[in-house]
Amino acid sequence: MVTSAFATEPVRVGSKAFTESVILGELATQLGNNAGTPTIHRAQLGGTRVLWEALLAGQIDIYPEYTGTIIQELIPGTPGDTAAIDTALRQHGIGMTRPLGFNDTYALGVPETLARQLSLRSISDLAEHPMLRFGFSNEFLNRKDGWPVVKTVYSLPQTNVTGLDHDLAYRAVASGSIDVIDLYSTDAEIAYYHLRTLDDDRHVFSAYEAVYVYRLDLRDRAPAVIKAITRLEGAIDASHMIEMNALSKLQKVPEANVASQFLLTQFQIKSTPHVDGMAAQLLLRTREHLLLVGVSLAASIIVAIPLGVLAFLWPRVGQVILAVVAAIYTIPSLALLVFMIPLLGIGTLPAIIALFLYGLLPIVRNTHAGLLGIAPGLRESAIVLGLSPSARLLKIELPLASPSILAGIKTAAVINVGTATIGALIGAGGYGQPILTGIRLADYRLILLGAIPAAVLALMVQSGFGLLERCVVPRGLRVKSRR
Amino acid sequence: MFRLDSVSKSYGSEQALDGVSLTIAPGDTTALIGPSGSGKSTLFGLLTGLMKPDTGIIYFRDQDISRGSIRELRQHIGYVIQDGGLFPHLTGHGNVSLMAAHLGWSRSKITSRVDELLDLTRLSPEVLARYPAEMSGGQQQRVALVRALMLDADVLLLDEPLGSLDPIVRAELQQELAKIFRRLRKTVALITHDLAEAGYFSDRIVLLRNGRVVQTGSINELQNSPADDFVRQFVRAQQLAGVGQ
Numbered sequence: 001m002v003t004s005a006f007a008t009e010p011v012r013v014g015s016k017a018f019t020e021s022v023i024l025g026e027l028a029t030q031l032g033n034n035a036g037t038p039t040i041h042r043a044q045l046g047g048t049r050v051l052w053e054a055l056l057a058g059q060i061d062i063y064p065e066y067t068g069t070i071i072q073e074l075i076p077g078t079p080g081d082t083a084a085i086d087t088a089l090r091q092h093g094i095g096m097t098r099p100l101g102f103n104d105t106y107a108l109g110v111p112e113t114l115a116r117q118l119s120l121r122s123i124s125d126l127a128e129h130p131m132l133r134f135g136f137s138n139e140f141l142n143r144k145d146g147w148p149v150v151k152t153v154y155s156l157p158q159t160n161v162t163g164l165d166h167d168l169a170y171r172a173v174a175s176g177s178i179d180v181i182d183l184y185s186t187d188a189e190i191a192y193y194h195l196r197t198l199d200d201d202r203h204v205f206s207a208y209e210a211v212y213v214y215r216l217d218l219r220d221r222a223p224a225v226i227k228a229i230t231r232l233e234g235a236i237d238a239s240h241m242i243e244m245n246a247l248s249k250l251q252k253v254p255e256a257n258v259a260s261q262f263l264l265t266q267f268q269i270k271s272t273p274h275v276d277g278m279a280a281q282l283l284l285r286t287r288e289h290l291l292l293v294g295v296s297l298a299a300s301i302i303v304a305i306p307l308g309v310l311a312f313l314w315p316r317v318g319q320v321i322l323a324v325v326a327a328i329y330t331i332p333s334l335a336l337l338v339f340m341i342p343l344l345g346i347g348t349l350p351a352i353i354a355l356f357l358y359g360l361l362p363i364v365r366n367t368h369a370g371l372l373g374i375a376p377g378l379r380e381s382a383i384v385l386g387l388s389p390s391a392r393l394l395k396i397e398l399p400l401a402s403p404s405i406l407a408g409i410k411t412a413a414v415i416n417v418g419t420a421t422i423g424a425l426i427g428a429g430g431y432g433q434p435i436l437t438g439i440r441l442a443d444y445r446l447i448l449l450g451a452i453p454a455a456v457l458a459l460m461v462q463s464g465f466g467l468l469e470r471c472v473v474p475r476g477l478r479v480k481s482r483r
Numbered sequence: 484m485f486r487l488d489s490v491s492k493s494y495g496s497e498q499a500l501d502g503v504s505l506t507i508a509p510g511d512t513t514a515l516i517g518p519s520g521s522g523k524s525t526l527f528g529l530l531t532g533l534m535k536p537d538t539g540i541i542y543f544r545d546q547d548i549s550r551g552s553i554r555e556l557r558q559h560i561g562y563v564i565q566d567g568g569l570f571p572h573l574t575g576h577g578n579v580s581l582m583a584a585h586l587g588w589s590r591s592k593i594t595s596r597v598d599e600l601l602d603l604t605r606l607s608p609e610v611l612a613r614y615p616a617e618m619s620g621g622q623q624q625r626v627a628l629v630r631a632l633m634l635d636a637d638v639l640l641l642d643e644p645l646g647s648l649d650p651i652v653r654a655e656l657q658q659e660l661a662k663i664f665r666r667l668r669k670t671v672a673l674i675t676h677d678l679a680e681a682g683y684f685s686d687r688i689v690l691l692r693n694g695r696v697v698q699t700g701s702i703n704e705l706q707n708s709p710a711d712d713f714v715r716q717f718v719r720a721q722q723l724a725g726v727g728q
Binding site: 377378380381382383384385386387388391395396399400402474475476477479 | 531532533554555557558560562564565566568570571572573574581582585614615616617630
């Protein structure tokens with residue numbers, strides 16, 4: 001019974017927010033579909049944490065991972081051999097394929113010209129040039145197997161170390177604003193930007209063999225998919241991977257097409273990659289974005305107005321309410337999303353909840369301020385008339401505060417439209433998706449495909465509220481005084 | 484109608500009312516006057532139940548209103564503040580019928596009562612269709628008076644009802660208010676800072692200073708037999724100001 005209930009649900013493949021992972025995710029997806037099991041790809045969900053938590057929580061079934069990441073980050077202390085890793089994963093209900101055939105290890109790179117100038121060959125050579133500027137991907141900067149260990153083992157003196165997006169790092173090093181960046185050894189950009197890979201002469205970086213990790217229950221639910229992805233074991237060597245990365249990142253071939261081309265030449269498998277046209281993509285992203293904004297804003301309004309009223313009625317509670325919503329607002333969106341994965345998984349729901357939480361502050365604050373700003377004479381007149389507290393609130397105080405409340409909702413809505421682009425980090429889609437892909441592929445067309453509609457939507461929201469004001473704010477508050 | 488028995492009220496270290504005893508008899512018109520900070524507004528706050536006294540007892544129709552809720556009694560008290568206190572989001576009609584509608588009066592009952600009061604206050608019905616911001620100052624005060632009279636309250640409390648009007652409108656409305664008070668025979672208490680106005684409305688002027696009643700009496704008594712130097716100075720200052728106008 002349970003299996004048949006599961007059978008109707010497609011197998012979900014996840015991938016991290018960088019091109020190689022997306023290509024590997026696409027390969028697994030197409031192989032799954034080719035094996036006759038409906039398989040979908042939730043592409044570029046985020047970083048390692050997001051994917052791992054999503055896999056444990058059952059939000060995705062498979063994703064491409066690297067052995068080094070598993071033993072350093074996910075299950076620290078695991079010995080490096082595949083058998084030990086497999087056993088460790090098994091305790092979490094996770095299985096692993098054998099290595100796919102390439103090692104995508106970390107490395108440090110410098111522009112060839114600079115390397116020649118300073119005769120830099122290995123990471124050890126960096127120690128003699130303390131003025132070099134380092135720019136590392138945020139993950140590398142903080143991972144136990146990243147910069148912290150490199151810095152210690154090689155005793156590097158550099159202090160000018162900044163964190164930035166991996167894809168932006170290549171452009172930054174090419175433009176000369178930084179000198180040394182971290183590399184994934186299969187990155188296509190290494191050759192493209194003429195970077196020299198520095199020799200890891202003290203063997204800091206362990207092996208990062210690409211594998212697929214998957215939920216063990218998939219063996220019952222979709223054995224065909226597991227069987228299909230094992231065909232990739234040992235089938236992708238480093239040159240294949242670099243070539244595929246180059247096709248996607250440098251020649252802008254969609255990942256789905258890169259994957260299907262590989263499957264055709266290597267396995268003579270004809271798969272039909274799913275690539276949306278621009279109009280279809282825009283429509284899809286608009287629908288997703290509107291869903292995120294609409295639902296979260298409605299929830300914010302429903303919760304925040306009563307909270308603002310409470311804060312007004314009981315000033316002591318009010319201090320707490322205002323402090324809490326303000327504190328929530330300061331939580332970085334990515335952190336908030338990662339906190340929510342164990343509870344809510346990935347996708348639309350956690351994104352909506354994050355947006356809902358961010359929407360509270362402006363509305364609570366404006367409701368509270370609007371009520372507080374009512375002239376004392378008017379409030380007293382309402383009391384002396386003999387209206388009950390609830391009638392006073394509904395008939396007098398809330399209508400009088402309505403311009404301020406509406407202004408708060410408007411602020412929340414405009415912020416929400418912009419913030420909803422974070423939905424892409426957690427698989428909720430929206431305009432953030434093309435933006436994220438565009439940044440990853442250095443494709444300005446894609447970035448604009450997300451950024452322009454988001455800006456247009458924000459403007460529409462802005463003017464829409466002008467109309468709404470006419471309906472919601474009582475006419476008496478809008479007419480000009482004759483006195 | 485109202486009886487205050489050694490009522491005191493302070494805000495922090497500031498003594499706003501200091502052992503005030505005062506009776507406002509049914510049907511009387513009483514004018515409260517005094518320099519700012521003398522305790523007039525605090526006294527009104529206590530009469531309307533917006534504030535509670537620190538010590539002493541306040542009776543309204545023999546009922547102690549110095550503790551607990553007095554919401555039911557409020558329908559017997561009509562209240563008009565300086566700028567009228569009309570709710571800007573409601574039309575004149577919405578303002579005057581608000582409480583009656585809240586109590587579930589029928590539409591015809593509301594209409595006939597409003598017509599009655601429009602007659603009394605010589606207001607044209609079209610003014611009631613406007614929003615407060617679209618009315619003149621005098622119109623706002625009349626509408627506020629209609630609102631205060633709507634439920635046929637026994638007592639009218641007027642806090643500087645003419646305070647923000649220009650002199651011509653003020654003189655006109657002053658005469659009309661006096662007429663209305665005479666016709667209605669209601670208990671009226673009003674705050675003013677103008678001795679002439681107080682004398683115009685009332686034979687009983689209560690002069691306050693620093694939270695105490697200094698003298699109670701007609702304008703003639705205040706002028707001819709002042710209780711102390713302060714009363715003498717206050718009356719003279721008011722006369723000088725009157726000459727200035």
